[in-house]
Each structure stands twice: as structure tokens, then as C-alpha cells.
Amino acid sequence: xxxxxxxxxxxxxxxxxxxxxxxxxxxxxxxxxxxxxxxxxxxxxxxxxxxxxxxxxxxxxxxxxxxxxxxxxxxxxxxxxxxxxxxxxxxxxxxxxxxxxxxxxxxxxxxxxxxxxxxxxxxxxxxxxxxxxxxxxxxxxxxxxxxxxxxxxxxxxxxxxxxxxxxxxxxxxxxxxxxxxxxxxxxxxxxxxxxxxxxxxxxxxxxxxxxxxxxxxxxxxxxxxxxxxxxxxxxxxxxxxxxxxxxxxxxxxxxxxxxxxxxxxxxxxxxxxxxxxxxxxxxxxxxxxxxxxxxxxxxxxxxxxxxxxxxxxxxxxxxxxxxxxxxxxxxxxxxxxxxxxx
Amino acid sequence: xxxxxxxxxxxxxxxxxxxxxxxxxxxxxxxxxxxxxxxxxxxxxxxxxxxxxxxxxxxxxxxxxxxxxxxxxxxxxxxxxxxxxxxxxxxxxxxxxxxxxxxxxxxxxxxxxxxxxxxxxxxxxxxxxxxxxxxxxxxxxxxxxxxxxxxxxxxxxxxxxxxxxxxxxxxxxxxxxxxxxxxxxxxxxxxxxxxxxxxxxxxxxxxxxxxxxxxxxxxxxxxxxxxxxxxxxxxxxxxxxxxxxxxxxxxxxxxxxxxxxxxxxxxxxxxxxxxxxxxxxxxxxxxxxxxxxxxxxxxxxxxxxxxxxxxxxxxxxxxxxxxxxxxxxxxxxxxxxxxxxxxxxxxxxxxxxxxxxxxxxxxxxxxxxxxxxxxxxxxxxxxxxxxxxxxxxxxxxxxxxxxxxxxxxxxxxxxxxxxxxxxxxxxxxxxxxxxxxxxxxxxxxxxxxxxxxxxxxxxx
Numbered sequence: 041x042x043x044x045x046x047x048x049x050x051x052x053x054x055x056x057x058x059x060x061x062x063x064x065x066x067x068x069x070x071x072x073x074x075x076x077x078x079x080x081x082x083x084x085x086x087x088x089x090x091x092x093x094x095x096x097x098x099x100x101x102x103x104x105x106x107x108x109x110x111x112x113x114x115x116x117x118x119x120x121x122x123x124x125x126x127x128x129x130x131x132x133x134x135x136x137x138x139x140x141x142x143x144x145x146x147x148x149x150x151x152x153x154x155x156x157x158x159x160x161x162x163x164x165x166x167x168x169x170x171x172x173x174x175x176x177x178x179x180x181x182x183x184x185x186x187x188x189x190x191x192x193x194x195x196x197x198x199x200x201x202x203x204x205x206x207x208x209x210x211x212x213x214x215x216x217x218x219x220x221x222x223x224x225x226x227x228x229x230x231x232x233x234x235x236x237x238x239x240x241x242x243x244x245x246x247x248x249x250x251x252x253x254x255x256x257x258x259x260x261x262x263x264x265x266x267x268x269x270x271x272x273x274x275x276x277x278x279x280x281x282x283x284x285x286x287x288x289x290x291x292x293x294x295x296x297x298x299x300x301x302x303x304x305x306x307x308x309x310x311x312x313x314x315x316x317x318x319x320x321x322x323x324x325x326x327x328x329x330x331x332x333x334x335x336x337x338x339x340x341x342x343x344x345x346x347x348x349x350x351x352x353x354x355x356x357x358x359x360x361x362x363x364x365x366x367x368x369x370x371x372x373x374x375x376x377x378x379x380x381x382x
Numbered sequence: 383x384x385x386x387x388x389x390x391x392x393x394x395x396x397x398x399x400x401x402x403x404x405x406x407x408x409x410x411x412x413x414x415x416x417x418x419x420x421x422x423x424x425x426x427x428x429x430x431x432x433x434x435x436x437x438x439x440x441x442x443x444x445x446x447x448x449x450x451x452x453x454x455x456x457x458x459x460x461x462x463x464x465x466x467x468x469x470x471x472x473x474x475x476x477x478x479x480x481x482x483x484x485x486x487x488x489x490x491x492x493x494x495x496x497x498x499x500x501x502x503x504x505x506x507x508x509x510x511x512x513x514x515x516x517x518x519x520x521x522x523x524x525x526x527x528x529x530x531x532x533x534x535x536x537x538x539x540x541x542x543x544x545x546x547x548x549x550x551x552x553x554x555x556x557x558x559x560x561x562x563x564x565x566x567x568x569x570x571x572x573x574x575x576x577x578x579x580x581x582x583x584x585x586x587x588x589x590x591x592x593x594x595x596x597x598x599x600x601x602x603x604x605x606x607x608x609x610x611x612x613x614x615x616x617x618x619x620x621x622x623x624x625x626x627x628x629x630x631x632x633x634x635x636x637x638x639x640x641x642x643x644x645x646x647x648x649x650x651x652x653x654x655x656x657x658x659x660x661x662x663x664x665x666x667x668x669x670x671x672x673x674x675x676x677x678x679x680x681x682x683x684x685x686x687x688x689x690x691x692x693x694x695x696x697x698x699x700x701x702x703x704x705x706x707x708x709x710x711x712x713x714x715x716x717x718x719x720x721x722x723x724x725x726x727x728x729x730x731x732x733x734x735x736x737x738x739x740x741x742x743x744x745x746x747x748x749x750x751x752x753x754x755x756x757x758x759x760x761x762x763x764x765x766x767x768x769x770x771x772x773x774x775x776x777x778x779x780x781x782x783x784x785x786x787x788x789x790x791x792x793x794x795x796x797x798x799x800x801x802x803x804x805x806x807x808x809x810x811x812x813x814x815x816x817x818x819x820x821x822x823x824x825x826x827x828x829x830x831x832x833x834x835x836x837x838x839x840x841x842x
Contacts, residue, residue: 042648043645043648043649046644046645046647046648047641047644047645049644050640050641050644051641053640054638054640054641110730110807111715111716111726111730111736111807111809111810112715112726112727112729112730112731112736113727113730113731114730114731114734117734194449194450194454195454195455195458195661196661198664198668198699198701201672206672207672207674207677208672208673208674208677220678221648223647223673223674223678224673225640225669225672225673225674227672228640228672297638297640297669297672298637298638298665299661299664299665299699303450304637307637338641339641339644342630342641342642342645343645344627344628344630344645347630347631348628354641355633
């Protein structure tokens with residue numbers, strides 16, 4: 041029982057990341073009708089916002105001390121972090137909390153990247169076939185990842201969890217199990233709650249604001265909304281920016297779980313497309329539900345009891361589900377009737 | 383793919399000499415040679431016919447390493463070591479381990495008087511990419527010898543290609559028993575130790591530290607190295623009296639291992655053995671720490687984690703998570719012998735950091751090849767192979783060493799290491815807790831089977 045609950049928790053935490061990426065992807069598809077293969081790259085860029093922020097606040101002065109020798113007999117380089125020289129203890133707190141604090145940097149940067157991407161390239165592809173949209177956004181993703189590789193190098197750069205939330209949390213004690221029966225990494229729980237928060241905020245924004253109402257109307261019938269004298273294009277541009285922010289924040293908070301590298305976006309891209317297909321192209325609720333569902337399935341498929349029955353199932357479960365969905369219900373779990381169906 | 387300046391220079395000279403008169407003379411000589419030479423010096427001429435026989439002033443070596451992928455950190459250090467070895471062979475720098483090497487054939491004038499040139503390439507930590515890169519180096523760049531790899535999957539693929547092509551392969555970091563076991567090749571040589579030897583070195587240490595009554599849970603990288611390390615560790619720990627739960631195989635470059643780590647705590651195991659290397663090892667041990675595993679008591683005992691193959695680079699990546707964790711290593715820069723000191727000094731002065739175990743093994747392999755060619759007096763591979771087989775040497779950081787002829791595995795000291803609890807400097811990450819003697823890690827080659835195959839030279 042404890043094992044099942046632990047695996048469920050793991051599935052929810054993995055699903056949180058899938059749902060956040062898929063949400064942004066389906067938001068762009070639902071509003072602009074563009075299949076954005078550069079969406080994974082936005083997740084990666086978000087992660088590198090955290091890396092850049094940390095590199096900024098951990099800049100060091102390097103002085104050569106001829107008095108001391110390194111272990112191999114060369115003069116020793118003494119490194120002093122600037123943040124701590126300038127701000128003292130506050131500097132140390134800044135460094136410790138660099139990942140959550142970098143959200144403040146990631147929001148404006150990702151919004152800007154999203155808007156520039158949409159205005160600069162993607163707007164010219166609205167009326168072109170999906171195949172061309174896929175080609176141009178895929179090309180863009182490759183360019184972005186090569187730029188990141190040129191700046192930050194090919195290797196992953198690890199980001200620390202803030203000291204106060206490192207370690208595991210006794211979830212079992214909260215739900216009445218024996219102490220220590222069900223513990224889970226605190227940061228992973230935070231990531232799960234964070235993803236729920238972001239998903240809730242996006243839904244609330246679309247549901248309860250006038251802006252959101254207009255966007256939803258535009259998603260249903262773009263032409264009519266345009267005829268009413270509303271500049272729907274501008275709102276859709278902002279939605280693209282918003283989708284970039286959602287992907288970026290998912291990337292920022294993911295960095296302590298997996299050190300980001302330039303290729304991370306591609307690793308998540310295929311997965312998030314499968315999530316969107318399973319959930320239903322253009323369905324926001326479907327994307328979120330499918331994200332969590334596939335996270336949980338993947339987690340359970342990785343258990344040895346399951347792997348012993350069907351070897352390698354942990355590697356293919358997600359794609360297997362996608363194949364079954366495409367065969368049985370091509371529009372996805374919650375997709376609109378007619379979507380992807382002839 | 384990068385090509386060294388020496389190589390470019392050599393090609394330029396060849397091109398410059400390409401004149402009308404030269405072509406006419408060459409053509410005439412060629413016509414005469416095809417008709418006449420087989421009648422006159424058949425044996426000598428054919429004996430020296432082999433792939434990429436050097437004709438100019440340079441000898442080209444091909445270095446293939448993972449510059450991207452799960453083992454990219456290791457690949458970067460491997461590249462540093464290769465370039466340093468080339469420098470030292472060409473007489474630049476302080477000579478590193480050349481002065482401490484027991485063989486005195488290397489004089490800093492290249493190999494057999496030819497300046498050492500090199501090409502480097504990325505194997506992406508993938509066997510097919512490694513094989514393609516090595517093939518390009520052999521077919522296009524004229525590489526006389528291939529060295530590299532940080533994954534046994536890649537090393538075995540490249541070794542098989544080199545056997546086909548008749549090119550000597552000096553393996554880099556490859557720890558699978560298969561490299562010099564069932565997949566061994568006449569043209570392939572391994573200086574690095576293997577998983578079987580890790581088991582011999584680590585077993586007694588684990589017994590002393592954690593007792594005889596333990597239940598182990600294995601997470602294993604799903605390819606040749608992971609499988610053989612898992613097998614060797616199970617053998618070594620079950621000999622102590624430990625029990626083993628069914629091992630779980632994980633994909634290489636999985637990134638997030640949380641779904642495989644989640645079941646560990648409720649499995650009844652009290653030791654987690656991570657058969658992971660490179661970034662995979664860093665990620666899985668860091669994530670295991672996030673699960674609070676080492677703060678747990680299971681079966682009335684402290685929960686422990688073991689990383690049977692560990693390097694300084696992984697220790698650096700894992701940070702706090704590596705402290706107190708046991709593993710094995712081929713070499714450590716803090717070993718006190720003269721060779722290790724000389725190599726660390728040379729490497730540290732050039733790169734501002736001490737060399738890791740992959741740097742030492744890769745550097746040693748280049749020197750061993752160069753020395754074998756010098757001793758053989760020719761680049762002709764069958765002669766070089768003879769010079770390496772059953773060769774006894776010292777002064778490359780592991781004490782007296784033998785390149786066993788029957789499986790091309792080096793036998794030497796290996797080290798049980800532990801993540802240092804309180805490092806004295808940023809590079810002081812692992813401490814050597816025990817040395818397994820050369821004799822204790824020597825085994826009968828028959829236990830792994832395999833055939834070396836022929837040493838016949840192959841024309842390109």
C-alpha cells in the first residue's frame with residue numbers, strides 16, 4: 041500500500057512537469073493554430089534563466105595567491121563570491137534561494153522571448169500548412185539549443201535546492217500512516233504544488249478575466265471576434281508569450297531535479313506532444329489530465345513487479361497509450377469532435 | 383571533427399609537391415613498380431602493407447570521445463589527456479610521465495621520428511556514433527591508431543571495427559568484463575580495470591563497513607557495462623552473505639531516476655547499489671539523497687548507497703551526496719608515487735585542475751602505443767601487437783603492470799575509494815581506503831571466454 045502511494049506521488053510529480061509543458065503547447069495550438077515544435081526549447085530556455093541568474097549572483101573575483109600552492113604545486117587561485125562581498129549574509133541567502141528567485145528573472149525574459157518569437161517568425165506561418173509550421177519551429181528549436189550550447193557548453197549545470205527544503209518530507213505521517221512509512225523529496229512535492237498553482241492561475245485567467253473571455257471566444261471563432269472590432273491577433277500574441285512563461289517556469293523549477301543541458305527541450309518535446317495527442321489537440325483540460333495520467337502510468341510501469349511481467353514497459357508505456365488512443369479515439373480523451381478525425 | 387595543425391601542415395606539403403614533373407616521374411615509377419616489384423622484393427614489400435601506413439613526416443592518431451551525452455564530462459577530461467600526451471610525445475611541455483615510465487624509448491621526437499598529429503571526434507556516448515566517427519578517422523584521416531570511449535558499449539563497437547580494419551585500438555574508460563572477455567579482439571587493448579576486479583576490491587571493504595547481513599537493491603544501466611558490473615557486484619556481495627533483490631534495469635541517459643528510486647525504500651533493502659556512471663551516476667545518487675535515503679534506518683540498520691565505479695568528475699557533480707559513499711577507481715591523483723605526482727603536476731599546470739581516472743588511463747594508453755611502436759621498430763600492427771602482448775612495465779601510476787597476452791587486459795593495482803567527508807580543497811573529493819594488489823585482482827581469462835581473433839594486417 042505504501043509502495044503504491046509512493047509511486048502515485050511520483051507519478052503526480054512527473055505529471056506536473058508534463059502537464060505544464062503540454063498546457064503551453066495546447067494553448068498555442070488552440071489560439072494560434074500553430075503546432076509549435078520549439079515549445080520544448082522554451083522549457084529549456086526557462087531552465088537556463090535559472091542557470092544565468094545563479095551565474096550572475098555567484099560571480100567571483102579570482103586572485104592569485106603566490107603564498108599558497110595548489111595540490112599540484114602551482115600558485116593557488118583564491119575565489120571570492122561578489123554577492124557575499126557586497127551583501128554579506130543577504131548575499132548568501134540570495135545564492136541559497138537562487139532557483140525560486142530566478143522566477144523573477146524568468147517571467148519577463150520568457151514573455152519577451154515568446155512575443156519576439158511570435159512576431160518575428162511564427163506570425164508568418166499562420167496560414168501555411170502544419171507541415172511547414174512544424175519545419176520552421178523545429179528549425180528554431182535547433183537554433184535555440186545550439187545557441188545555448190555555444191554559451192553554456194554541452195554539459196548539464198546542476199542547480200541546488202535551497203537548504204531549508206532539501207531532504208525528504210514524511211507524507212505518511214500526514215495521512216495517518218506510520219512515521220517514515222511514506223517519505224518523498226520535499227522539492228518534488230513543491231514542484232507538484234507549483235504546477236497545480238500555475239495550472240490553476242492559467243485557467244482562472246482564461247475563465248474570470250475579460251481578456252481571457254475574449255481569447256476563449258477567439259479560440260471558438262476567430263473570424264467573428266475579429267469582425268466585432270477586437271484585435272484578436274494582439275491578444276493571441278500575448279497568449280503565446282504566456283505559454284512561453286508557463287513553459288519557462290516549468291523549466292526553472294525543474295532545474296534542481298535534473299541539471300539542465302542544451303538538449304533538455306528536445307527530450308521533453310516528444311513527450312509533451314504525446315501528452316497533447318492523448319489529451320486531445322486544443323483541449324486545455326485534456327492536456328493537463330493527460331499529463332498527470334501519463335506521469336502516473338510511467339511511474340507505475342517502472343516498478344520492478346510490472347517490468348518483470350513485461351520487460352521494457354517503462355520505456356514504451358507512454359507511446360503505447362498514444363498508439364491505442366490514436367487507433368480508438370483519434371481526437372484524444374477530451375478533444376473536440378472532428379479534431380484529427382476525418 | 384577537429385584535425386591537428388601538424389596534420390594540416392603535412393597535407394599542405396604533400397600538395398605543394400604535386401607538380402607536372404612529379405606526376406610524370408611518379409607515374410613512370412608506378413608503371414615500373416607494378417610490373418617489376420613483385421618479382422624482386424615480394425616478401426618485404428607485402429609484409430609492410432597495412433592500413434594507413436604513414437608516408438609523410440607525421441603519424442596520425444584518432445581520438446574518439448564522448449563530448450556530448452551522459453558521459454560528456456568524462457570525455458572532456460579524456461580529450462585533455464590525449465592532447466597532453468601528444469604534446470609530451472612531440473617533446474613539448476614537461477614530459478609528464480615519460481620520464482617516470484620504465485621504458486625509455488620515448489625521446490620527445492614523436493613516434494619513430496615522425497611528429498604525432500591527431501584528429502578528435504565526438505562519439506555522443508553512443509556505439510553507432512562512435513563507430514562512425516572512428517571509421518571516418520580511419521578511412522578519411524588516415525588514423526594509425528584509435529583510442530577513446532568512456533562507455534563499454536562504444537568501446538566494444540569501436541574495437542570490433544578496428545579488428546576489421548586492422549587498426550590498433552587502445553580502449554579508454556571501459557569497465558565491462560566483456561571488453562577483454564567475450565568481445566575481446568586481437569587489435570584491442572585495455573589499460574582500465576574491469577567490473578570483476580571492482581567486485582574483488584570492493585567486497586571485503588563493504589563487508590567490514592556494513593556487515594554480513596544486508597539486503598541489496600541494484601539499479602543498473604541497461605547495457606553491457608551495467609550488466610557485468612551488476613553480476614560482479616552480486617557475486618562479491620553474496621559471497622559475504624548479503625541477499626539481492628531482483629535488479630532493476632534503467633535506460634542510459636534517463637535523467638530523472640525518481641520513478642526507479644521511489645520503490646527502493648519500501649522494498650525491504652538496506653543497501654542501494656547504483657551501477658550507473660557519468661551524469662547518470664551523478665543524477666541517481668543526488669536524487670537518492672533527495673529521497674532522504676541515507677538518513678533512513680531499514681531492518682534496524684543505517685541505509686547505505688554504493689557506487690561501484692566512481693570518478694573525481696562524478697564526485698564533483700554529486701557534491702554532498704558522494705560523502706562517505708564507497709566505490710572503486712583505476713587511479714587517483716592523490717596517490718603518492720612519482721609517476722602520479724608527475725602526471726598531476728603536468729596536467730594541473732596546463733588545465734588548472736587535477737586529472738581524473740579517465741585522463742590517466744587515456745594518457746597511459748597513448749604512451750603505451752607509442753612505446754610499443756618504438757620497441758617494435760615499425761608501425762606494422764602485427765609487430766606492435768606482439769610488442770604489447772605480455773609486456774611488463776611500471777611508472778604510469780599503477781605500479782608494476784602486465785598487459786596480459788591472452789586477453790589484452792592490463793593487470794595492476796586498483797583502488798577502493800570513499801567520498802571524502804571533509805575535503806581539504808575543492809579537488810580533494812575521494813580518498814583511497816584500500817589498495818587491491820595486482821595478484822589479488824588477477825583471474826583466469828577462461829572464465830569470460832571469447833576469442834582474440836587473427837592479427838593479420840589489413841590493407842585499406
